[in-house]
Amino acid sequence: MRFSQLANKEIINLLTGARLGVVGDSDLVVDPHTGQIEKLILPQRGRLGRPTGITEIAWSAVRRVGPEVLIVELGDPHGQSG
Numbered sequence: 001m002r003f004s005q006l007a008n009k010e011i012i013n014l015l016t017g018a019r020l021g022v023v024g025d026s027d028l029v030v031d032p033h034t035g036q037i038e039k040l041i042l043p044q045r046g047r048l049g050r051p052t053g054i055t056e057i058a059w060s061a062v063r064r065v066g067p068e069v070l071i072v073e074l075g076d077p078h079g080q081s082g
Contacts, residue, residue, distance in 0.1 A: 003028075006070065011042065014063055014073045020055060021045075023070055 007024035020042055027041040040057040057072055064071040 001065070006065070009065070009068060009070045011040070011057070011070045011072060013075070014071050015075060020057075020072070020074075026057075 007022075009023045011020040011023060011026075012018070013020060021044075023040070025043060029038045029041065030036065031038050037059045039059055042055045042057060043051050044053040044055055046052040055074075057074065061072045061074055062070060063073050
């Protein structure tokens with residue numbers, strides 16, 4: 001699959017249903033020896049679109065690549081606060 005096919009996909013957390021962002025807004029960390037994606041680095045945005053931090057998503061957390069979404073499994077929904 002080409003990056004251009006991934007770029008417009010919404011990233012959704014399987015455990016919480018939270019919309020985390022769009023793949024095209026993320027940076028990729030690629031293993032220089034194997035060429036495999038290690039993780040996505042996604043900026044977190046506040047109410048006015050200002051950056052508030054980053055979310056690192058290990059590629060091993062990706063559960064499914066669908067036609068419009070990338071489903072990831074992040075965190076324990078019972079152990080998260082907020």
